[in-house]
Amino acid sequence: MTFSIHDLARHLNISIGTVSRALNGRADVNADTRQRVLEAARALNYSPNQSGRSLRQGATHSIAFMLQPHPGDQEYGEPFFIPFLTGLQGRLAESGLDLIVVMGAPGDYQQERLRRVVETRRADAVVLAWTRREDERIDYLTQAGFPFATLGRSRSGGKTYPSLDLDFEKAGADAVDRLVARGHRRIAAIRPSLDLNFGYLFLDGYRKALRRHGIAVDPGLIAGGFINEAGGYEVTPQVMRRKDPPTAIIFNNDAMALGGCKALAEMGIKPGHDMAVTVIVDTPLCRYFSPALTAFRPALQPMGRRLAEMLLASLPAFAGAAGPETIREVWPLELIARDSD
Amino acid sequence: MTFSIHDLARHLNISIGTVSRALNGRADVNADTRQRVLEAARALNYSPNQSGRSLRQGATHSIAFMLQPHPGDQEYGEPFFIPFLTGLQGRLAESGLDLIVVMGAPGDYQQERLRRVVETRRADAVVLAWTRREDERIDYLTQAGFPFATLGRSRSGGKTYPSLDLDFEKAGADAVDRLVARGHRRIAAIRPSLDLNFGYLFLDGYRKALRRHGIAVDPGLIAGGFINEAGGYEVTPQVMRRKDPPTAIIFNNDAMALGGCKALAEMGIKPGHDMAVTVIVDTPLCRYFSPALTAFRPALQPMGRRLAEMLLASLPAFAGAAGPETIREVWPLELIARDSD
């Protein structure tokens, strides 16, 4: 049914070995014949069967990104990832690699999907996001000897894999510094599960900055919930019900911030007026919310490109002259001051 | 390096043929041996090499979704698609199919990526979105005899493929009806390129509804631009600069609406106060914008499921008893009244 290298070879009256070599740019083929082969391939619209190549070469020429929607978010989506993926795919394409995004059902653990990708050799490497503090996926991949890179740090797996992360500690600290400079002393922090490594890092920076300013860390001003709007909505009242409520809240996440602001609104509290609100990871929603939320913005597209580069550098088939020394990077988050604080 | 069916067979002292048959649930294998094979496969953690299967069977067991970010949107992302993809992937997974999302660089035409997917047999079928009125991708796929389904209608390719669309005509008309009922007579429409079929359909519904109400369609109240925030920002002043400016604007798209509202704000015009604003396709941004934008909401996740089902029904390997009669569907958009009109 489909057009194979045999057909092409027969058409050219040449052996399939030569055709393959010509197509793959090997040296031991005459310039003329190469020319003929390439022209014929173009004219007859031949392109090699991917399964055949993969089988023979043991490589799929594609990288898998594991995308998993958050549980309970029917509506929200993950606008965060699209620019990142754009950068990632752009860089991979330059090296002839396809990016395939493997979707998992929302809520189920990725472990099973990951195993499938790895064991069936669907991709040559995977990219993980939402790294956890102890991440079984990382353990699995290192133990299986499967190449991967992560968006986010983790304590799992040693320092053997490329990772790119954002400086959540610093953002947490910067947020505190800024609020303290503006006269706030009672600053709350709303975080997702501490499993999620960025939640942990953020809280760490928050705590250290408070201490640096000589402000005691009040556990009652720290609350954690599901990393979605419902989580923020549910958890924010906890810190507000204190006898000595905060005058500022730092949300680790845009969705939680929106839920939190909804809760605040129901208490008659207006962000930017009665309450300073800062968000760590900016998304378009922060910009369009009213009041526009002060937030820390990541450079998502460059991050995607960079992580692709780091991953490529770690793959034997692509490693250039340089060894994989710059394997772990932490990028800054840029403060975008808006109206909510 | 990896564990193949040969190893499994050797370990069991059985031929690979029998192992394969046992694994694939064929009838001509003894119940005992099947049991043994399955247990060993499980214990030794065997899973078949995907390239091998694909090569032999001529099927990849995966469906490709072509995702292409809009040009010029570094930041915005496509939250629209995530719930849709969740539904799509969920249904496909139930039939043992993987969903792979093929990313294209923003702005470049998908045609080249599509050819690659098709010619290299990376997927058994593809799902297209953002259908155009005349869509070369559809022409290509039908001509190539490659199975596909579309999110959105098109005039291309006849009625040979499953398609699921939203009723943009009706939404456009409903929006007009509602605004007329509220006393508006000068109603503007901001649309993306008419290439995009939903832009065309929307405008069609808008026009017909106006005529039905005996209101002449004023071309000066219709403007089209790029389907992003910049487009809305750039184009909205065009309708506002008329001597007889509109009292209501219908935006076909959330991003354009946000840009348009920005332009309005700069003119000192407040949506929901000095100007009624309606958006056709709702996203979280519409909800969180201030004022919250009245918009028509699609049932994205069920749509994803349904389109997967329709696609499956059109694939010979999956077609059940029923023929592919319900091949084209148009789903309603639900009005969510908020504060902007």
Next chain:
DNA sequence: TGTGTTCTCGTAAACGTTTACGGAAAAACG
């Protein structure tokens, strides 16, 4: 016991590539 049927399984070919190997022809070299 002979014949036909049913179960079960092994053998081997095939899917479309890439690539190690070897050989023929051409070129280089003395």
Next chain:
DNA sequence: CGTTTTTCCGTAAACGTTTACGAGAACACA
């Protein structure tokens, strides 16, 4: 001209599966 090297290409094996085919064993039936 003989020898060595280089250039180029064909042959065939291999990647890991699935599956058509056939055959042996067991069973049923007469």
